[in-house]
Structures are given as structure tokens and as C-alpha cells.
Amino acid sequence: MSAQRLKNLLARIPLHVAIIALLVVWLIPTVGTFITSFRSRQAVQESGWWTVFLAPPTPGQAEYRAACASCHGNDGKGVATADLSDPAFVEPYLKTNRLLPTLRQSVGGQAHVTNPEWQALIQDTTRTREALDRLSAISAYLGALSGTGKSAQYKLTANNWIDALVGYKGTATYAEDCATGVSVSGKFKCNASDLLNPEGMARAFLNSIAVTIPSTILPILFAACAAYAFSWMDFRGRSWMFALLVGLQIVPLQMTLVPIARLYSKLGLQSTFLGIWLFHTGFGLPYAIYLLRNFLGGLPRDLFESAYLDGANHWTAFRRLALPLTVPAIASLAIFQFLWVWNDLLVAIILLPSNPVLTYQITNLIDPRGGNWHLLTAAAFLSMIVPMIVFLAFQRYFVRGLLAGAVKG
Amino acid sequence: MTPKVMKQGKWVPWLYLSGALLIMALFIVYPTINTIILSLRDKTGANPASADCLPGQPCWGLLENYRYALTDPDMLQALRNNALWILLTVPGTVAAGLLFAVLTDRVRYERFAKTIVFLPMAISFVGASVIWKFVYHLQSGGGPQIGVLNAILVSLGANPIAWLTNKSWIVNNISLWVVWIWLWAGFCMTILSAALKAVPGEIIEAGRVDGATEWQVFWRIMFPIILPTITVVATTMTINVLKVFDIVFVMTNGLNGTEVIANRMFKFIVTNQGRSTAIAVLLIALTIPIMIINVRRFREQEKMR
Numbered sequence: 001m002s003a004q005r006l007k008n009l010l011a012r013i014p015l016h017v018a019i020i021a022l023l024v025v026w027l028i029p030t031v032g033t034f035i036t037s038f039r040s041r042q043a044v045q046e047s048g049w050w051t052v053f054l055a056p057p058t059p060g061q062a063e064y065r066a067a068c069a070s071c072h073g074n075d076g077k078g079v080a081t082a083d084l085s086d087p088a089f090v091e092p093y094l095k096t097n098r099l100l101p102t103l104r105q106s107v108g109g110q111a112h113v114t115n116p117e118w119q120a121l122i123q124d125t126t127r128t129r130e131a132l133d134r135l136s137a138i139s140a141y142l143g144a145l146s147g148t149g150k151s152a153q154y155k156l157t158a159n160n161w162i163d164a165l166v167g168y169k170g171t172a173t174y175a176e177d178c179a180t181g182v183s184v185s186g187k188f189k190c191n192a193s194d195l196l197n198p199e200g201m202a203r204a205f206l207n208s209i210a211v212t213i214p215s216t217i218l219p220i221l222f223a224a225c226a227a228y229a230f231s232w233m234d235f236r237g238r239s240w241m242f243a244l245l246v247g248l249q250i251v252p253l254q255m256t257l258v259p260i261a262r263l264y265s266k267l268g269l270q271s272t273f274l275g276i277w278l279f280h281t282g283f284g285l286p287y288a289i290y291l292l293r294n295f296l297g298g299l300p301r302d303l304f305e306s307a308y309l310d311g312a313n314h315w316t317a318f319r320r321l322a323l324p325l326t327v328p329a330i331a332s333l334a335i336f337q338f339l340w341v342w343n344d345l346l347v348a349i350i351l352l353p354s355n356p357v358l359t360y361q362i363t364n365l366i367d368p369r370g371g372n373w374h375l376l377t378a379a380a381f382l383s384m385i386v387p388m389i390v391f392l393a394f395q396r397y398f399v400r401g402l403l404a405g406a407v408k409g
Numbered sequence: 410m411t412p413k414v415m416k417q418g419k420w421v422p423w424l425y426l427s428g429a430l431l432i433m434a435l436f437i438v439y440p441t442i443n444t445i446i447l448s449l450r451d452k453t454g455a456n457p458a459s460a461d462c463l464p465g466q467p468c469w470g471l472l473e474n475y476r477y478a479l480t481d482p483d484m485l486q487a488l489r490n491n492a493l494w495i496l497l498t499v500p501g502t503v504a505a506g507l508l509f510a511v512l513t514d515r516v517r518y519e520r521f522a523k524t525i526v527f528l529p530m531a532i533s534f535v536g537a538s539v540i541w542k543f544v545y546h547l548q549s550g551g552g553p554q555i556g557v558l559n560a561i562l563v564s565l566g567a568n569p570i571a572w573l574t575n576k577s578w579i580v581n582n583i584s585l586w587v588v589w590i591w592l593w594a595g596f597c598m599t600i601l602s603a604a605l606k607a608v609p610g611e612i613i614e615a616g617r618v619d620g621a622t623e624w625q626v627f628w629r630i631m632f633p634i635i636l637p638t639i640t641v642v643a644t645t646m647t648i649n650v651l652k653v654f655d656i657v658f659v660m661t662n663g664l665n666g667t668e669v670i671a672n673r674m675f676k677f678i679v680t681n682q683g684r685s686t687a688i689a690v691l692l693i694a695l696t697i698p699i700m701i702i703n704v705r706r707f708r709e710q711e712k713m714r
Binding site: 012015016018019022023026027028029030032033036044045046047048049050221222223225226228229230233234235238239243246247248249250251252253254255256257258259260261262263278279281282283285286289314318339342343344345346350358359362363366370373376377379380381383384387388390391392395399402403 | 425429433437439443508512516522527530548555556557560591599648685700
């Protein structure tokens, strides 16, 4: 019996391999973006994001240990008056033509370098070129020890996220430029007020929230009333109006943009939040009514009949009976509409150009030459955090809504 | 069968409906009609479309904007590409979704696996475009390749490829289609998976008892049963693909042979409203067959209720 189970288990290995391979392929693009958002501009341009999983390169470690570690120690702190882990102290010696003369001078009456092989090399003025060459490895390692050299550029950092939030596009990071006080343009004050920079993702985040929340609530309110009427009231034209609604669901957005933009410029609604709320409400309604009506219409009839016999009118039945029972469908709907509006680009560009939302702000950051992946990846993730949380937290409702809408419709 | 309804005053239903109907009339019905009218006007909407005709050039009079929409080389390219998008990504997403649904159905970590495949649905097309633009990145000059795809090519000894700005337009389009399949496979998987699970176990068991292989069980028993659902998913995906915009706009902006209808429409939205609306009308004309199918299917379902 156990041999049979083992055989079954082995037979299933290709299945697991196939699934896991597919999952890896599916995840790699996102993982790469996420890792890149924590790497410095220089590191991103010089090496692929997957190199963060390899051992960090430490060139010069062997040379340093041979020539210097006997006095300075492996951590560079062996000599108190010459702390090699202090960036300020090490800074001049990162250039080999400054390092070599220092090493040639004696320290306390003795040769600076005690290792015989290195001592010979350094003191021999006919081998200066070779000495400089070999010292470059030690210089590089001094940089690593003190955290000022190239290896510091390869440390993971949150600076990209800060730059993206405030919308800083300098060559150095916002944090660095604010610390040194140089080349920060007049727009930036180096305090919390920078988060409101119109070109930053923080401001775009607020705009996205301001657009999305009313655009989610409004259509659900109107749709709930209408869906109730379609489900439990009798009126002329009910059937053809609902069929029309099914058709309206797939009217392309593009069909309405030009007239609405023209209308808004006449009414003074162009680039206002009210304008975009109303537009999203209008476009969300057909699907919202359809979904809620399918749900409401599926509730047991006796429930409403007995409520009516007990003297409830429609308003009471709607508020006390229909709404509470529809909560799962409303939840599905809210998630759909939220994700749809949050992720929209087209409507936001046309109707709200002066208050860019997250998606629009990202397109403003794109560098056609691909020179700012560090910034762009952080910005992209800033825009994805909320929908990902909403999605993962309410996945059940999302799937339920998807099945109700797409399979029945 | 319509549910039995409660008695009410004649005007009461309209009280419940008025808000929704008013907004839909204002934001869907009125603009749709207005778009059709504007498509017969010139670039500002002030004069008939024939005002945009140039002397000595072909002119379709009032239908001048449609002459552009149906004969301009850029538009022909967009129409060709949209047709290819439908022909390749609709089967592509459905097949990928079906594969995932069938595979994950058989393992215990089904939920986890599905979440990963489904997650791209939560992020915006813009976010997805950034993610994939980086995957496709080509580092010019001597430095190492920092985009995953080209790094793999180089490590295999091949030359890196310009995935999005290739001289061959088909390569650029394939790159975009891959992103689309990545985004939508989860959607198809979810719906198809539910359909697969609804196939009665007895039928499958009966097939196995009669000696059918797993392969036969799938193609001869399960596939015919879920075929209606596959049709529904395919129609939904066709509508979505027809309107594809964000991915093209962000990743290639329609350059190098990747133009699509919705991106053309966007390009003219401010500069030439006559053309822009004519392209929009073309877009809805292409969706009308699907709209009719949907309403018909809905009517049949209502009869069965």
C-alpha cells in the first residue's frame, strides 16, 4: 500500500514542477520591480536586480588583510588615531595617488607597512606604477570598510520611495541633497511640506483617494435604489429597460469622452473632482444595477411578501430587508468599482489633468531612455499598494462578484 | 417568470429609478448620441466634416472623418493590430486560464497558486506596463543587461533584442500581447475554474470507470460541459481587447507598428474631435455584435428564471 502511495506521489512530481515553474514566471516581473525600487540609481544601471541575491563583491579584502590588518584590524578600527571605518578620515585615501605617498612615510620611526612583500613594493620607486595598480584594490576595500565607496551604492535603500513621494528627480537623492543643502531647487523645502509637491506621488495618492472613494460610494447608492425597483416593483417598460441596461454595460468609455469634455468646459466642471465623480458614477451604474438586481431578484419572494403583509412599505422593505441582505453583493461591487477607478488612466488624463492621480503621475515620470528605473519602480509600487491590500483582504468578494457578473451575464 | 411584486403607486418606481436613470442618460446615452453627431462635424465641431477636406485630396463630404478612420495608413495599421490582438490574445488568455484552472485543481496549495496568478488583476495597466517595460529593457552601450529577458539571452550567448522598438513590428506586438495575457489569465482562470468544479463528479467517475484516460476525461467530458462558459469568457475578453489602450499608450505609444484603435482615438481627442469621435463610433460599431449576443443570452436566462 505504501509503495502504491509513493508511486502516486512520484507520478505527481511533474504536475508540481509545472505549477511552480508557471508561478515563478508569473512572479518574476513583479519581484524584479519590487527589488529594484530599493536599489540606488547607480546600482540599477550597473547590474541586474537579481545580483542582490549573490554575495556582495568585496574586491581588495585579501590585499587589505595581508598588508594592513595586522595593525588596523579586520574592521579597520585597530588604530584609534587612524580609524579606517571613519568615512571622513578615509575619504582622501580613496585615490591611490594620495594613498601611496602616505604609506611611504614612516609612522613613529617605523615603516608604515610591515608586511615584507608589500613594504618592498611600496618603497621601490621604480615600481610605482605596479604599486598604484595593486593599491587600487586596497582603496576600494577602504571604501567598503567606511561605507563611502561603491559598495555603499549597492546597499538597499528607501531613498527611491522618498524621491517618488516628493517627486524629486535630481541626480542625487532627495535625502542626500537635503543633507548637503546643495542643488535643491526652490520648489523643495526639505520638510514635510514637500509631500504636497504637485509632481510627487504623495500628492497623487491623495488625489487618487479623493477621486476613488466618492466614485465608489455614489454609484452603489443609486444602483441599490434602482435595483430594488427592478426586482420588486412592477412598472411599464421594466423588461426592455433592463435589457437596455445589459447592452449599456459594454458601451466603450471612448464613446462618451469627447462630448463630456465639451459639456464640462461649458459648465465649468473641467478638471474638477465633482466632474470625475459623476462620470465614474454614470459608467459604473449599468453593471452595478445589473449585479445588485440579479442578487436582489434572487432573494426569496416570501420574505418580501410577508414584510408587506406585516404593513411594511417599500421604503421600509428596501432599508430594513433588501439592503442588509445585499451586503455581500455590495461588497463585491465596491471592490470592483474601487479597483476600476483607482487603476483608471484614460478618464483621469482627460477629465482631471490638473490634479494628476497615481496612474497619470507615473506616466509623467517615465524616462524614454530608461534612466530612472529606480524612481519608476518605487512609484509603480506606491500606486499598487492599496489595490493589492484591498484585493488580498477581500479576494472572496472579488471572486464572487466576478462569477456573478461574468457567468450569469 | 417575474417575481410577484408588491402593489405601489404609479410614480413610486420612478422615484427609485430617477437618480440612476438621470445619470446614465446624461453620461452614457446623451454622449453616445452626441459622439455620433460630432463624428460628422469638423475638428472643432463647429462646421460639417466636409470643412476639413483639402482641395485636390479625396473627400467623403459629411463622412470625411470616416474616410480618415477607414483609409488612413495609421488607422489601417490600428485595425490590423486590433484584429491580431483579438485573434491571438483571446485564445491566449483563455488557454492560459484553462491550463491554470486544470493544473491548480489537482493540488492542495490551489488557493495560494491562484492568488499569485490572479494578483496582476489588482494592479493598474500602468503599473503592469512599468513592470514589463523593465523586463523588456534593452541596455544600449557596453554595460550589462539589466532587463531580465535580455540578461537571459546574453547569458545564453545570444544578442539582446529590442523587444518594444524592434524593426520587426510583430516582435513589438508580441511583447505587448504577453503583458496582456499575464494580466488577464487570472480572470479567465477564476471563472473557468468555477465552471470545472461545477461539473458533476458522477459523470467524471463514470468516464473513469469506463476506462477513459485523464486526457480523454478532460476533452470528451469536461470540455464540452464548460464550453458555454468558455464562450462567455471569450466574449468578455474580446470586448476588453477591442478597447485596449493603457498598455499600448505607456509601453510603446503606438510606435513601431503597435498602434491600436483606442490609442488613435486618444491622440485626436483634443486636436481633432471629428476624427476622435469617428474612431469612437468605429469602436462601438465593432462591439455591437457582441452587445447583441449578450442581450440575447440575457433574455434566454430570464426565461429560465
